[in-house]
Amino acid sequence: MKSGESMGFWRELGEEALQLIYPENLYCMGCGDFLDNEATVSEWGLCGRCMEKLFSKEQLKKTMEKECVGKNYQRVLSCTTYGGLSKEIIGKFKNNSQPWLGKNIGRLMAERFREEYFRGEVRGTEAWNTQTTCAETVGDEFSHGESSRGAKALGRVDFVAFVPVHKHKKRLRGYDQAQLLAKQVAACLGVPCLDCLMRTRMTAAMKNMSKEQRRFNVEGAFAWKEPMDCDGEKVSDLRGKRILLIDDVVTTGSTADACARILRGQGAAEVILITFAAAVQGN
Numbered sequence: 001m002k003s004g005e006s007m008g009f010w011r012e013l014g015e016e017a018l019q020l021i022y023p024e025n026l027y028c029m030g031c032g033d034f035l036d037n038e039a040t041v042s043e044w045g046l047c048g049r050c051m052e053k054l055f056s057k058e059q060l061k062k063t064m065e066k067e068c069v070g071k072n073y074q075r076v077l078s079c080t081t082y083g084g085l086s087k088e089i090i091g092k093f094k095n096n097s098q099p100w101l102g103k104n105i106g107r108l109m110a111e112r113f114r115e116e117y118f119r120g121e122v123r124g125t126e127a128w129n130t131q132t133t134c135a136e137t138v139g140d141e142f143s144h145g146e147s148s149r150g151a152k153a154l155g156r157v158d159f160v161a162f163v164p165v166h167k168h169k170k171r172l173r174g175y176d177q178a179q180l181l182a183k184q185v186a187a188c189l190g191v192p193c194l195d196c197l198m199r200t201r202m203t204a205a206m207k208n209m210s211k212e213q214r215r216f217n218v219e220g221a222f223a224w225k226e227p228m229d230c231d232g233e234k235v236s237d238l239r240g241k242r243i244l245l246i247d248d249v250v251t252t253g254s255t256a257d258a259c260a261r262i263l264r265g266q267g268a269a270e271v272i273l274i275t276f277a278a279a280v281q282g283n
């Protein structure tokens with residue numbers, strides 16, 4: 001066993017042990033309340049109150065104000081606005097060694113995509129309370145743009161990619177949060193998850209930076225690498241492909257844009273950015 005493999009083995013063992021201590025979706029990932037199936041929507045790992053707070057129609061509408069003008073991605077979709085509860089959830093997922101939260105967040109992101117592209121409408125929490133599961137959409141629906149339920153705006157989706165963290169950060173945290181989200185979204189939509197981008201240098205935290213500073217900060221910070229799918233199989237190329245790019249939060253979009261530029265440079269026909277949260281003004 002190579003050292004890298006053994007690291008992975010111990011890490012997985014560690015994750016399993018953690019899951020025994022914190023069983024998935026027994027407690028709401030928002031408020032921490034115990035989830036019982038009748039009164040809540042525990043499928044998403046959230047109680048009804050937190051669902052309401054996060055995914056109201058108003059919240060969704062605010063996220064839709066994000067512009068793509070001048071960007072290398074053509075669409076941006078987010079589940080909710082960034083702040084309060086969504087900020088707490090992302091914080092737990094990224095900084096508190098709770099990688100399994102990525103499954104819930106990824107499922108929610110896949111549902112957001114499905115809602116927009118599959119049903120072609122935005123309905124907010126009401127629709128999200130329906131008991132749709134990932135298994136339901138695994139298959140050909142998304143990858144071939146056809147559907148028994150009457151797809152409206154759906155096109156062919158070829159790959160899910162993600163905005164990677166730097167390898168040092170990944171080693172520290174034990175996982176790449178966007179990669180975990182991407183794997184879950186890909187599994188839900190039944191398309192391959194692609195590992196094709198790398199961060200070539202650490203970038204400064206962008207919290208208080210202007211739009212222009214952010215763009216400068218990420219310039220040249222990403223590079224293309226030989227694409228592999230989740231099974232470690234090489235993927236030929238991206239020419240003419242439609243890519244879903246995954247990140248946890250979008251602010252000015254400069255980071256995602258730097259990644260999308262690389263994907264477009266490799267011939268991708270369309271890049272759709274999906275994030276869990278969108279930082280919008282006045283929130």
Ligand SMILES: [Zn+2]
Nearest residue numbers: 028031047050
């Ligand atoms: Zn809750």
